[in-house]
Amino acid sequence: MDDTQHLSLAELGDFITRVLTGLGLGDAHVPAVRDTILAGERDGGGSHGLYRLIMVARTMRLGKVNPHAVPVVRDIAPALVRVEAGGGFAPLAFRTGLPALVEKARANGIAALALNDCAHFAALWPEVEAVAREGLVGLACTPSHAWVAPAGGRKPLFGTNPLAFGWPRPGKDPFVFDFATSASSRGDIELHRRAGKPLPENWGIDAEGNPATSPEAVLAGAMLPFGGHKGSAISAMIELIAGPMIGDMTSAESLAKDEGKGAAPLGGELILAIDPARFQGDRAAGRMQAAEAMFQAITDQGARLPSLRRYAARRRSEAGGVRVSRALLADIEALLA
Ligand code: NDP
Structure with missing residues (x-):
C-alpha cells in the first residue's frame, strides 16, 4: 500500500482546523496557526509543515x-x-x-x-x-x-x-531566505540518531566541549553555530x-x-x-x-535563489494537492484520542 495519502490543500486545511479545534485552541488562533502549518506543508513540507502540529499539541498539553x-x-x-x-x-x-x-x-x-x-x-x-x-x-x-x-x-x-x-x-x-543560525537543526541531529548515522564535523560538541560526531554526545553536549x-x-x-x-x-x-x-x-x-x-x-x-x-x-x-524551491513546491501543491505520510496523519489523529 502507498504509505502516503493525497489531499487537496482545502482538505488539508480542514484537517488541520479539526485537529486544532479538537485540541482546544481558541477560535481566533485556529486560522492563524492553520495557515502557517498549511503554508509549510504546501511549500514542501518537512519539519515546518504538518509535523509541527505535534509540537503545537505538546505545548498546549503542557500548559506552556x-x-x-x-x-x-x-x-x-x-x-x-x-x-x-x-x-x-x-x-x-x-x-x-x-x-x-x-x-x-x-x-x-x-x-x-x-x-x-x-x-x-x-x-x-x-x-x-x-x-x-x-x-x-x-x-x-x-x-x-x-x-x-x-x-x-x-x-x-x-x-x-x-x-x-x-x-x-x-x-x-x-526573494526570501530563512534559516537557523545553528550549523544544523536539532531535528536533523535526531534523524541521524534514529538512523544510527554519525553527524558531519562541526555540527556539535560533547558535554566536555570536545568536537563530536555522535548524535547522542551532541544532544547531551551542545550544537554549534x-x-x-x-x-x-x-x-x-x-x-x-x-x-x-x-x-x-x-x-x-x-x-x-x-x-x-x-x-x-x-x-x-x-x-x-x-x-x-x-x-x-x-x-x-x-x-x-x-x-x-x-x-x-x-x-x-x-x-539558485533561496525560496525558488519553495515557490515551485507551492505551484505544484496549488495545482495538484499534497501527499502526506499516512503514519504522520495517524500520529496526529492520535493526538485527539
Ligand atoms: P536550511 O538550512 O534548510 O536553509 C533554508 C534556507 O536556505 C531557505 O531559504 C532555502 O530556500 C535556502 N536554501 C537551501 N538550500 C539552498 C541552495 N542550495 N541554494 C540557495 N538557497 C538554498 O534551513 P534551517 O534548517 O536552518 O531552518 C529551517 C526552518 O526552521 C526555517 O524556516 C526557520 O525559520 C525555522 N526555525 C524556527 C525556529 C523557531 O524557534 N521558530 C528555530 C529554528 C529554525 P528554499 O526554501 O527555497 O529551499
Missing part, C-alpha cells in the same frame, strides 16, 4: 501556551509597534501587528514590530514574505531554546535563532535584538522557563520593515532593476 490569548497592539513610537501576545502562539500576534507595521514603514520609511511573550513553533519565512508582498524589505529573527554553544565555548547558550529576509520583486514572488565565529556573532545579535532590546527573554531564559518539558520556545520576536522607495526616491526604477540584474546573475551561474 495560552490557547485563548488575545494579542494587544501597543503603538509605542512613530516607527515602533508592539504586540503583547499574552502567552499565545506567535502567528496570531504577527497577523494582528502586521497592518500597523506596514503603515508605519510607509509613513516613516522604516518601522519595527516587536512580538512579546509568545510561543514559537513556526518558520519565519511566511512573515518576511508577507512584508515583502507589501513592497517592503523585511527582516525577522527570534531566539529559541539554548541548545547552541558560542564558537570557542563549551556550553549551550544560544538558541537555533532563525534569521529571515524578504525583498520585494515587482511582478514576481519576493554555522560559520564559526561569524554565525556565533549573528546568533548573539539575534539574542540581543529579539530578546533584551525588545524587553523579552534570551534563549537561556526560555529554556529555563520550559523546565525540561520540551515545549515550544517562549519569548519575543523582532520584525523590521523598510520601504526601499523612500531611500531610492527618483532612483527607484533603476535600482530595483539593478537588484533584478543581481538575481539574474546568480541564476546565470547555475546557482
Whole structure:
C-alpha cells in the first residue's frame, strides 16, 4: 500500500482546523496557526509543515501556551509597534501587528514590530514574505531554546535563532531566505540518531566541549553555530535584538522557563520593515532593476535563489494537492484520542 495519502490543500486545511479545534485552541488562533502549518506543508513540507502540529499539541498539553490569548497592539513610537501576545502562539500576534507595521514603514520609511511573550513553533519565512508582498524589505529573527554553544565555548547558550529576509520583486514572488543560525537543526541531529548515522564535523560538541560526531554526545553536549565565529556573532545579535532590546527573554531564559518539558520556545520576536522607495526616491526604477540584474546573475551561474524551491513546491501543491505520510496523519489523529 502507498504509505502516503493525497489531499487537496482545502482538505488539508480542514484537517488541520479539526485537529486544532479538537485540541482546544481558541477560535481566533485556529486560522492563524492553520495557515502557517498549511503554508509549510504546501511549500514542501518537512519539519515546518504538518509535523509541527505535534509540537503545537505538546505545548498546549503542557500548559506552556495560552490557547485563548488575545494579542494587544501597543503603538509605542512613530516607527515602533508592539504586540503583547499574552502567552499565545506567535502567528496570531504577527497577523494582528502586521497592518500597523506596514503603515508605519510607509509613513516613516522604516518601522519595527516587536512580538512579546509568545510561543514559537513556526518558520519565519511566511512573515518576511508577507512584508515583502507589501513592497517592503523585511527582516525577522527570534531566539529559541539554548541548545547552541558560542564558537570557542563549551556550553549551550544560544538558541537555533532563525534569521529571515524578504525583498520585494515587482511582478514576481519576493526573494526570501530563512534559516537557523545553528550549523544544523536539532531535528536533523535526531534523524541521524534514529538512523544510527554519525553527524558531519562541526555540527556539535560533547558535554566536555570536545568536537563530536555522535548524535547522542551532541544532544547531551551542545550544537554549534554555522560559520564559526561569524554565525556565533549573528546568533548573539539575534539574542540581543529579539530578546533584551525588545524587553523579552534570551534563549537561556526560555529554556529555563520550559523546565525540561520540551515545549515550544517562549519569548519575543523582532520584525523590521523598510520601504526601499523612500531611500531610492527618483532612483527607484533603476535600482530595483539593478537588484533584478543581481538575481539574474546568480541564476546565470547555475546557482539558485533561496525560496525558488519553495515557490515551485507551492505551484505544484496549488495545482495538484499534497501527499502526506499516512503514519504522520495517524500520529496526529492520535493526538485527539
Ligand atoms: P536550511 O538550512 O534548510 O536553509 C533554508 C534556507 O536556505 C531557505 O531559504 C532555502 O530556500 C535556502 N536554501 C537551501 N538550500 C539552498 C541552495 N542550495 N541554494 C540557495 N538557497 C538554498 O534551513 P534551517 O534548517 O536552518 O531552518 C529551517 C526552518 O526552521 C526555517 O524556516 C526557520 O525559520 C525555522 N526555525 C524556527 C525556529 C523557531 O524557534 N521558530 C528555530 C529554528 C529554525 P528554499 O526554501 O527555497 O529551499
